[in-house]
Amino acid sequence: MKHLKTALFFTLTFLTTAVFAEDISVVSPESVGLSSPRLENISTLIRSHVAEKKIAGAVVLVARHGKIAYFEPFGEADIGKPMQKDTMFRIASMTKPLVTVAILQLYEEGKLLLSDPVAKYIPEFARPKVLEMLPPGSNPTFRLVPAKREITVKDLLRHTAGLPYNFAADWYPKNRLYRQMYELYQDAGISSGLYETAGTIGEMVKRLARLPLARQPGEVFEYGMAADVQGYLVEVVSGMKLDDYLRERLFKPLKMNDTYFFMPVSEKPRLSALWKTNWHGKLDKVSDGLHQEGAYTYSPSYQYAGTKTFLSGGVGVTSTAYDYFRFCQMLLNKGELEGVRILSRKTVELMTETNHIGALNATTLHDDGWKFGLGVAIEADRAHNVDSGSVGTFEWAGIFSTRFSVDPKEQKITLFLSQTHPFNYHFELWDKLLVLSSSSIAD
């Protein structure tokens, strides 16, 4: 009986893989102007990282002219379990562009304007105050000044609403402002969404709205909680729960069949484990449940444990390389995929081709010289430290080491999905991958 069960399990696994492999055709790199030997450099790079136990595994996908030319799994998804092409990943902040598209759909339907004050839909945001630190030793330690203006929907989409993440206190340990914001967030129960969180996003966003902003609206690129506000905004404006909205309006039309907020229990075996690395050969699987490291709290189980009621528009989604490729391809096609239109060409241009932060720089993840559209960073010139190979490339990433890059000029998509903590080590790997991907162009 036991043998029968095992045989059945392997047969089913094989069939599932077979069906998946059959559905997704990978073309010869040369047929889309890419070089096979040069793409092989990506394999060498990732294999060396796996061999050196910097990461446990990854899936890398490179597509050009709408066709996948490179799609490789590396290493392990879990202990003793090889990475598969259809392994599922906590894509974390790669959720943000999905929610941005949802907001832009509502914008296209005339249900909101990007210039609208957020308080029009979430009244708790009305008359915001801005936190200003007073000299050390002062009591109180800060003062609150009225914001010069209300925050707008566009401020949320371009991260100029003054809503940092709590763990910015770790990123900038000497900055007392971030420490104070962290303390306010802790007190108010503001969740980054990266761990099991009770309650709803609406409850949390209303509390967040009553806290002061860290910056005057529009004045600083401040990456953080804005996408969670966007997620709740989708709920308020559409009248649908965020997961229902995304499933019906984005995932189903794009056939992103393996993309979820809270994955079904049956799919859990496909989810990669999360690993903690020291980048020097020590690699440990992170156990389920809450982990606190400084101001940063995370949990590998947040997408299948807990109350499953908190739909984080910032980090809540799990997906696969193929599904996210389909989302990227839709954007690359200016809003359409396989005859299904998600956004108009004009709106995709507004999202991915327009600098919305003026002279500011989108320094989170990137470097000076990267600008920000709506929900994505855009390479404005090539004279800086992170180069995708083309001006106009747009991209974003997730804190568990996932990343995507779309190069409209070369019609190329690069996706890297891993599940490794902490994120910081991966800048080097990603920067190299971008170089290898762009230098594989051979036409």
Place this chain on the structure above:
Amino acid sequence: MKPAKNLPYPFLSLRNIGQLLVALCLFWSDGSYATAPRIAPQMFGEERKADIIAYEIAPLVTTNQTDGGLAIAILSAAFNASGQKLIIDIVPAKPLAKYALLNNDVVAMIGESQDISAKEKNQFLAEAFYLKIGRHFYFKPNWKSAFPWQSSLTDLKGLRYGGLSGTEQLTYKAAGIQTQEGDVRGLFEKLRNQELDFIGVPDLVAEFWINKAYPKEQQEFVSVNGIAWEQPLYIFFAKTNPRSQELYKAFVTGLDKIIKNGKYQEALEKVYGRQQLPADFISRLQRYRANTR
């Protein structure tokens, strides 16, 4: 503006003069909007200025209930009994409430004794008006044999205790118990994950949190018999505020009234139910009231 053709500089044509006048009018016109400003404060209604500020301690002080939670309901009832109708604002974080108090934005703040430093104490008139009743909780699945509590903390020697930040820990340490501090979420999570053996949390707060975060495991979080500790909630009136004396007196008188006429007890029973409410709740509270004067 270029000089018009056929006219020697600095002469201007009539058309040029017209253009100049229009430009000057635009320059001196008020505001920089082509039309009215798109976002005006009036769009969001009138801003109400609060008399009293409180920070969220769900479910005792909360924006999620129309009466503001049990503590706010008692506070309002006391002021009402003295004919005072005040605006009470509940903010999501303690430092914001303290800021409003120190900044004289409000007359009074609701909080705990540790919210006011020894140095600040003389600046405020304080009155205790509610008691948080702390109870010990353990997580049943973590105990194969019975939880070793009988009647005294020494029964729990060697165990790991988690208390809310700022609450008393010395008696636990004296009983040979390891102690940790945290917030409600963190304490319950650590209890569940076997990083703590038992925790001390106010009874209503614990009940609220268990229902919210662990709806399927409600029966697994067990409350140990007996009161673990108690902690009063105070209202702190800023002496520098010209209304503080008047409102302080009104509050004390009103609180006495609702205790005497049974409305205080009614409010408690509405939330607690008769079973769990400590029989001597009000006499315990009165001891703190006497001590603050």
